[in-house]
Amino acid sequence: MKKSNTINxxxxxxxxxxxxxxxxxxLPWRSVSGYPPNPYQILLxxxxxxxxxxxxxxxxxxxxVQRWPTIECLAQATLDDIxxxxxxxxxxxxxRNLHTCAQILAHDYKGVIPSDEKTxxxxxGIGPYxxxxxxxxxxxxxxxxxxxxxxxxxSRLLCLDTPLPSLxxxxxxxxxxxxxxxxxxxxxxxxMDLGATICRPRNPRCEICPLQTxxxxxxxxxxxxxxxxAPKEIKPQRYGIVFWLENKDQEILLEKRPAKGLLxxxxxxxxxxxxxxxxxxxxxxxxxxxxxxxxIWKPLPKIVSHTFTHFHLExxxxxxxxxxxxxxxxxxxxxxxxxxxxxxxKKVIQTATDHSV
Ligand code: SF4
Numbered sequence: 001m002k003k004s005n006t007i008n009x010x011x012x013x014x015x016x017x018x019x020x021x022x023x024x025x026x027l028p029w030r031s032v033s034g035y036p037p038n039p040y041q042i043l044l045x046x047x048x049x050x051x052x053x054x055x056x057x058x059x060x061x062x063x064x065v066q067r068w069p070t071i072e073c074l075a076q077a078t079l080d081d082i083x084x085x086x087x088x089x090x091x092x093x094x095x096r097n098l099h100t101c102a103q104i105l106a107h108d109y110k111g112v113i114p115s116d117e118k119t120x121x122x123x124x125g126i127g128p129y130x131x132x133x134x135x136x137x138x139x140x141x142x143x144x145x146x147x148x149x150x151x152x153x154x155s156r157l158l159c160l161d162t163p164l165p166s167l168x169x170x171x172x173x174x175x176x177x178x179x180x181x182x183x184x185x186x187x188x189x190x191x192m193d194l195g196a197t198i199c200r201p202r203n204p205r206c207e208i209c210p211l212q213t214x215x216x217x218x219x220x221x222x223x224x225x226x227x228x229x230a231p232k233e234i235k236p237q238r239y240g241i242v243f244w245l246e247n248k249d250q251e252i253l254l255e256k257r258p259a260k261g262l263l264x265x266x267x268x269x270x271x272x273x274x275x276x277x278x279x280x281x282x283x284x285x286x287x288x289x290x291x292x293x294x295x296i297w298k299p300l301p302k303i304v305s306h307t308f309t310h311f312h313l314e315x316x317x318x319x320x321x322x323x324x325x326x327x328x329x330x331x332x333x334x335x336x337x338x339x340x341x342x343x344x345x346k347k348v349i350q351t352a353t354d355h356s357v
Contacts, residue, residue: 005174007157008214013180013187019210020190025197027054028061030189037185039113039138040071046133047098047125051091051309054196060089071113074099075106083266083340090343091309092266097125115139137185144179144188146172149195155227156199156217164230199223236311240274241286242304244352245294247322251330252349253291254339262308267329268345274313281316291328294320298357306344317348319357 024030029045031037044064048057063085068074074082079099086095101123105111113134114120120131133145144150146168154160154171162170180187198205206218217223245253255270257263262274272279272289279286281299290297297318304315331339336349 005158005160007178007216009178011214012157012178012211015210015214016190016194017180017183017186020186020193023193023197024189025054025193028058028065037138039115039134041065042138043071043101043113043126043130043134044074044098046130046137047094047101048089050094050130052089056089060086070111071102072106072111074102079265080340087340088343092263092340092342094125096265100124101126113138115141117141117143133188136188140183140185142179142181142184144172144175144184144191146175147192147195149199150175150188150191152201152227153191153195153199153211156204156223157211157215159216159220159222160226161228163228167227235307236276238274238276238311238313239278240272240313240315241279241281241289242269242271242315242317242348243290243297244269244300244317244319244348245291245322245326246319247326247330249330249332251332252336253322253326254329254331254336256329263342263344266342266345267339268342269348271315274311278314279316281318290318291320291322291326293324293326294322296320300352300355300357302351302355304344304347304351306347308344313344315344315348317352319352 027045029038029041041061045057045061048060048064064074067085068077077099079096082095082099083092086092089095104123105113114123115135115138117128117131117135120126120134121128126134129145129147132143135141136143136145151164151168151171154175155167158174160167160170194209194211198209202224204223206212206215206223209215209218212218215223217226243253247253253270254267257266257268259265270289270291272286297320300317300319302317304317306313306315333353341349
């Protein structure tokens, strides 16, 4: 593999931007040609796009801007309302940070989204990638957010064989020198669009690519094998027990999760800790986590599986009947959907209603 860190910048810029002017994706947060971008919408979309695909984010984004059209409106919303509209997007800490960020911007910045990366980086929920994306796309600052698409395009253009994740750093410093100052935001978005639609992970469409003549990966016939992936990470397995408690009015007991930790502050069913050692159903070790006053817990035959970023989880559901008053959040089964429930708890509810003991 012939590796090279140089490329014809002029051809890159001209061909890429010409292609972008006619082939750019239509995205709800992207401004129509001739109109300036809306920095609030760029910030909102970039926070939503952390860990989530464009296809998924589109509808959520539209619902958010319809309900909260400005940063000031979002700052005045309650966190529960935000969680509710965020439901299904996952990684709820993003929603919490977005709310705090909106409040800071509304109160300390008079509702104006900062344009420089340094200030953006001081805001909750905004890391280096998001700060660069907002600065470049909303304000045309000469910076670039290096996402998976941009990494893939440049690893192929330059035939880079450094494996991920180190490759990302290498590309970041190379691409910064290539940003055209007049159209920095378009340059970044054009690379993202090219990566998403032409230079795809599998089957890149080199035959219609505007960068074909300068692409070293294409010329050497190895584009498809780049970038070199990171060694596969093995996620640990964790186990938990979740308690499905029903009272005589057929209501289910819910609880608010602790303010810190995974799924913090969200509503869910009572559960044990999620640990690496399986829980013994015959031992009494899970009882301190169970709602009090229930004599018999019956296990459901079906186990719920869910994968978080850092671990796989298996949840055993135990069903019990409540015979005396217990203080807590009691919800009729049909109203459970009105709570901002994390996906894992939705799976538990689905399984508990589909299966009997
Ligand atoms: Fe990607 Fe092919 Fe274009 Fe090279 S020629 S940038 S590999 S689509």
